[in-house]
Amino acid sequence: MHYALNLRTFFYSHYFYLGLRFAAGLVGVTLITLQFAGLSTAMTVCIGALCTALMDMPSPLRHKFNEMSASVLLCSAVTLLISLCAPVHWLLMIMLVAISFLACMMVVYGKKSMPLQLATLFIMTMSMEHDMTARESFIHTGLFTLGAVAYLAYAMGISWILRHRIKQQVLAEALFELAAYIDIKADFYDTRYNLTEQFNKLVRHQSLLADRQQASRDLILRSHQNSKDAIVVQTHVCMLDLYELVLSTHTDYAQLRMHLADSPVLKTLHDLAYKAARDIESVAYDVTRKKASYPEISYEPELAAIEAELAALQRRVDEGKPAQEALAVLRAQRNKIRAIIKMIGELHQASQKAYDTTPFWVDADMGPFLSQQKYELRMILSHLRFDSPIFRFSLRVAMAISVGLAVASWLPYAAHSYWIVLTIVIILKPSFSMTKQRRSDRIVGTIIGCVITALIIKYLNYPAVILGFLILSTVATPTFIYVRYRYAAIAVSIMILLQMHLIAPGNHDLIVERLIDTFIGAAVATAFSFVLATWEYQTLPRLIREVLDVNLRYMQASFDLLQGKGKDDFAYRIERKRLMDSLAALSSALVRMLDEPARKQRAVEDINQFIVQNYLLVAHVAALRAILRRHVKELPTEPVNAMLRESHEQVMRTLAQALAPQAAGASPAAIATAPAHAPADGAGVPWSGWPLVQRRIRLLQADALKIIVHSEAIVRNVA
Known part of the structure; x- marks a missing residue:
């Protein structure tokens, strides 16, 4: 369950804060306008505020201002254009299709442009019903812009006041997702769970975790100017x-x-991981409450049980029984778990102390860690080609809206055809998977919202009660739109239907008409989701190549760090972040592909294994770092570095072969079946860490070889 759906955390989440900010802004702007003008004017101003509010998301202040300003300018221009064209029906139809196409092309700018696209299409559909003179169109647009600018000023002011609070909330969300990730890891120790299914579940969650960590980076690392900011950094x-x-x-x-099947230590390991997840959650809870966090969980009983099991295994080894492998694996897990517990303690401490400065990168360029905001016309122009998924999506939406308008013109209540168009706009998304999910949520949410509204109008038809439900639904709409869209669909249906009831209380067919419009819009969107569709398997070769390319750079940075070639791990962190991002993109594509028709799915198992193997490389590097840190005092630097250099060369050759198999002499299959080269033993230099390092290097080399098999199979299956 999403952490924001838990009542314990819901009221402290940035989603709830967004809902309150959204509702307070809209209601405030509307009430102020009503003091000076009538209801019609107030509604126009309110819609202007609403379009700007759709861009009100947690962002750095400068980015937020740019995004919301773009919404003000673009939506105002669309309002004026559609209002001027409305009296000429054929011209209006042309403009609706053209604006739909251009608005969808804005998706080239990434996920943050999606609300802007929605705001543009929303005001387009809301403006198409107006039949005004040129003078009235300019006045209407002026009122719309007034509301938009008013909400912009309000949102920027609130965001500036709460800028540190928002950072805390976004950081807490990333911590909650990390705890959920560890919960999945804990189930690996539970024999009731299938390992393959757990790996798949883990990979899916890593994509979500990477997204939350990036949101945290964007807010926290972009500006950190005081001691409070230093704490969250x-x-x-x-x-x-x-x-x-x-x-x-x-x-x-x-x-x-297999080795510990008859031992209770597996449950002990599971309980330790579960406790660690709860410990991280406690930090997240305290961060959301603006409190310093202190450890309250004791790991001693579980650690003592592991030590007892290690002692028992050691006795079996001493007696000559075959328990060496189990002893080595459990001891390694014990060491890693102790390191994690220590780091969780540091996590608690980080929330307690007011730091004078931020970490070592205080003067470093943080650009590589942050999402870049670039809105250049050439990006749109570069996608004006038929093989571009975004171009095809834009054509798809434009055609669907054309059909929706044609169908609406045959209905007896065509004056409300905008609901059909709005349904198409909301449901039809760039990918088939997103469209499928949004369609289900939209239909179910609208039905439930209509039923609730009908009950309110029939049994609770009092102005104060209706106003209360209206405000509540206004808060709920933005609160749930990124958490559970179905809940948002329920809320927005109630909000709009109650507004219509207040404006035109005599329309008894209002709810039935909205249901019919929703089903028509959903049917049109569903039909066009297959038109000019871009299926996920078509993007796989590019995504696979990106992962391999980034992994090569990550491995270079990793071995440089392991050999102590850099003054710090800044470059390593950059490449690790890039690799995680590329793997998250591939994981997301896989998840979307699984929602597509079966005949459009390709190489599912190979993609799964490819993602897992790449994550394992990261895990092996992390384990090597931990081993070298643990043995730093007695570390024989030269022999260890020689071993690392040899391993580095082999892994780099392997990944390069996977990236460009045709360029190398051997076939992928031949290399993949070749045994991993055994690392040297350190030329007789005594060191207790040799077995651990050698084992990790063997695993690293073996998993790098497996990547070739899966990458080659993926490319072959999607060709």
Whole structure:
């Protein structure tokens, strides 16, 4: 369950704060306008505020201002254009289709442009019913712009006042998702769960976790100017270091289950992971409440049980029984878990201390860690080609809206055809998977919203009660739009239907008409989701190549760090972040593909394994870092670096072969079946860490070889 759906955290989440800010702004702008003008004027001003409010998301202040200003300018221009064209029906139809196409082309700018696209199409549909003179059109647009600018000023003021609070909330969300990730990891120790299914579940969640961590980076690392900001920066850094340690806990779970099947230590390991997740959640809870966090969970009983099991295994080894492998694996897990517990302690400490400065990168360029905001016309122009998925999506929406308008013109209540168009706009998304999910949520949400509205009008038809439900639904709409869209669809249906009831209380067919319009719009959107569709498998070769390309750079940075070539791990962190982003993009594509028709799915198992193997490389690097840190005092630098250099060369050759198999002499299959080169033993230099390092290097080399098999199979299956 999403953390924001838990009542314990709901009222402290940035989603609820957004809902309150959204509702207070809209209601406030409307009430102020009503003091000076009539209801019609107030509604126009309110819609202007609403379009700007759709862009009100957690963002750095400068980015927020740019995004909301773009909404004000673009939506005002669309309002004026559609209002001027409305009296000429054929011209209006042309403009509706053209604006729909251009609005959808804005998706080239990424996820943050989606609300702007929606705002543009929303005001287009709301303006198409107006039949005004040129003078009235300019006045109407002026009122719309007034509302938009008023909400912009209001939102920027509130966001500036709450700028640190929003950082805390976004950081807390990332911590909650990290805790959920560890919960999934905990189930690897539970023999009731299938390992393959758990791996798949873990990979899916890593995509979500990467998205939340990026949102945290964008807000926290972009500006950190005082001691309060330094606290969230330090907590954020600890969270990322903790995440890497969690990655390093990966082991051969099948072997672990086999060796320890009759031992209660598996449950102990599960309980330790579960406690760690709750401990991280406690930090997140305290961050949302603006409190310093202090550890309240004790791991001693579980750690003592593990030590007892290790002692028992050691006795079996001493007696000559075959328990060496189980002893080594459990001891390694014990060491990693202790490191994680220590890092969770540092996470608590990071929330307690007011730092004078931020970490070592205080003067570093943070650009590579942050999402870039670039709105250049050439990006749209570069996608004006038929093989561009965004161009095809834009054509699809334009055609669907054309059909929706044609169908609406045959209805006896064609004056409300905008609801059909609005339904098409909301449901039809760039990918088939998103369209499918949005269609289901929209239909179910509208039905429930209509039923609730009908009950309110029939049994609670009092102005004060209706106003109360109207405000409540206004708060709920933005609160749930990014958490559970179905809930948002219920709320927005109630909000709009109650507004219509207040404006035209005599329309008894209002709810039935809205239901019919929703079903028509959903049917049109569903039909056009297959028109000029871009299926996910078509993007797989590009995504696979991006992962391999980034992984090469990540491995270079990793081995440079392991060999102590840099003064810090800044470059390593950049490449790790890029690799996680590329893997998250591939994971998201896989999830979307699984929602597509079966005949459009390709190489599902190979993609799964490819993603898992790449994550395992990250886990092996993290484990090597942990091993070298643990043995730093007795580390024989030269022999270890020689071993790392040799391993580095082999892994780089392997990944390069996977990236460009035709360029190399050997075939992918030949390389993949070749045994991993055994690392040197350190030329006789005594060191207790040799077995651990050698084992990790063997695993690293073996998993790199497996990547070739799966990447080649994916490309072959989607060709």
